[in-house]
Amino acid sequence: MKKISLMGATGSIGIQTLDILRSNPESFNLVAFSAGRNIGLARKIIEEFKPAFVSMQEKEDAEKLRSEYPGITFSYGEEGLSGTATHEQAEIVLNAVVGSVGLKPTLEAIKCGKTIALANKETLVTAGHLVMSAAKMKGVSLLPVDSEHSAIFQCLQGENDKNIERLIITASGGSFRDRTREELADVAVEDALNHPNWSMGAKITIDSATMMNKGLEVIEAHWLFSLPYEKISVLLHRESIIHSMVEFHDSSIIAQLGSPDMRVPIQYALTYPDRMPLESAKRLNLAEAGKLHFQEMDFERFRCLQLAYEAGREGGSAPTVLNAANEIAVAAFLDGRIRFLEIDDLVERALETHSLIKEPDLEAILETDKRTRQYVQSLLA
Ligand code: NDP
Numbered sequence: 474m475k476k477i478s479l480m481g482a483t484g485s486i487g488i489q490t491l492d493i494l495r496s497n498p499e500s501f502n503l504v505a506f507s508a509g510r511n512i513g514l515a516r517k518i519i520e521e522f523k524p525a526f527v528s529m530q531e532k533e534d535a536e537k538l539r540s541e542y543p544g545i546t547f548s549y550g551e552e553g554l555s556g557t558a559t560h561e562q563a564e565i566v567l568n569a570v571v572g573s574v575g576l577k578p579t580l581e582a583i584k585c586g587k588t589i590a591l592a593n594k595e596t597l598v599t600a601g602h603l604v605m606s607a608a609k610m611k612g613v614s615l616l617p618v619d620s621e622h623s624a625i626f627q628c629l630q631g632e633n634d635k636n637i638e639r640l641i642i643t644a645s646g647g648s649f650r651d652r653t654r655e656e657l658a659d660v661a662v663e664d665a666l667n668h669p670n671w672s673m674g675a676k677i678t679i680d681s682a683t684m685m686n687k688g689l690e691v692i693e694a695h696w697l698f699s700l701p702y703e704k705i706s707v708l709l710h711r712e713s714i715i716h717s718m719v720e721f722h723d724s725s726i727i728a729q730l731g732s733p734d735m736r737v738p739i740q741y742a743l744t745y746p747d748r749m750p751l752e753s754a755k756r757l758n759l760a761e762a763g764k765l766h767f768q769e770m771d772f773e774r775f776r777c778l779q780l781a782y783e784a785g786r787e788g789g790s791a792p793t794v795l796n797a798a799n800e801i802a803v804a805a806f807l808d809g810r811i812r813f814l815e816i817d818d819l820v821e822r823a824l825e826t827h828s829l830i831k832e833p834d835l836e837a838i839l840e841t842d843k844r845t846r847q848y849v850q851s852l853l854a
């Protein structure tokens with residue numbers, strides 16, 4: 474029986490994680506979880522899974538629940554996320570919150586020696602160097618949940634990392650893959666939220682449409698697999714059947730395939746190095762799929778991907794700025810305050826204005842994250 478703590482239980486990844494726990498009550502026990510503002514769903518999760526600890530984003534929600542469920546410990550805000558990440562009973566912490574708010578609790582979970590299943594890519598983009606060195610020092614495993622990174626991780630089982638020629642991260646192309654840059658000027662929020670292959674949270678769906686998601690994934694891969702950026706490439710693959718590949722020195726390429734279903738990489742992170750049946754997953758029928766398509770990425774069309782490579786190569790505090798500016802810009806687009814292509818502009822301006830810190834410690838990272846948010850907010854005002 475593995476004891477799980479789940480951060481972001483009410484989100485897209487969180488709900489799919491609960492589905493896996495529900496189907497395998499003999500293998501997993503949910504000991505703690507955190508939610509944001511969705512108190513209705515938090516109640517349902519409490520009643521079904523009976524965890525020992527629950528954290529809400531807001532104090533008033535935590536207090537309301539505390540009066541309803543006297544046997545459970547409730548917390549809220551930053552302290553609550555930290556309590557979820559470090560809960561004494563938890564063996565695996567699955568981080569599925571969205572945004573760099575996931576950074577500090579991840580570092581705290583590592584300090585407590587928890588195994589980390591990481592969906593929250595913003596954490597690695599914001600401070601990959603701190604997270605990776607903390608994990609190494611503590612001997613903690615960081616298991617990828619993001620489908621591309623799970624695919625690469627699966628391709629690398631039993632392989633010597635020294636033989637890697639390059640990683641090939643596949644990209645579906647997002648909601649606007651068939652539109653020219655000119656056609657993106659006036660796209661509506663609802664259209665951007667309509668992803669052709671995956672059903673996900675709002676922020677990552679917009680990130681997929683701008684291709685920032687792929688950029689964040691390139692930086693995430695750089696840290697997870699400790700490879701330089703010239704060894705990480707991106708390939709457009711409309712069908713989302715090949716989830717990513719690894720090319721080796723001898724020219725062999727190993728790929729991981731499957732229907733687009735996030736429960737597969739989530740479950741793999743929870744059961745690694747074992748595998749469990751996933752009865753409800755749609756099995757891939759390659760004869761039915763017939764053809765797979767591949768295409769080079771257009772870096773002018775997808776400026777965010779270019780910006781992410783540049784920020785990644787620059788290193789230091791640049792990826793922190795990229796991520797924070799993007800979080801504010803995407804929220805502004807979702808609120809109808811800016812147009813789609815202004816997301817790229819805001820991120821670019823934040824990167825241009827920032828004075829690089831070469832080796833930022835946690836304090837410098839958190840300060841950079843905060844200042845970038847303020848700067849982009851000021852541009853919006
Ligand atoms: P969602 O927006 O669906 O869910 C986010 C979760 O975080 C919710 O539980 C939300 O609570 C909670 N949350 C949001 N802000 C805060 C906050 N300030 N404090 C505490 N909790 C908060 O996101 P996804 O599940 O789509 O994505 C989660 C992460 O996983 C992201 O980093 C994303 O990039 C990554 N990812 C997602 C994939 C997917 O298929 N969805 C695929 C690969 C990676 P509430 O809803 O209660 O307000």
Ligand code: MG
Binds near residue numbers: 619620621690
């Ligand atoms: Mg992904």
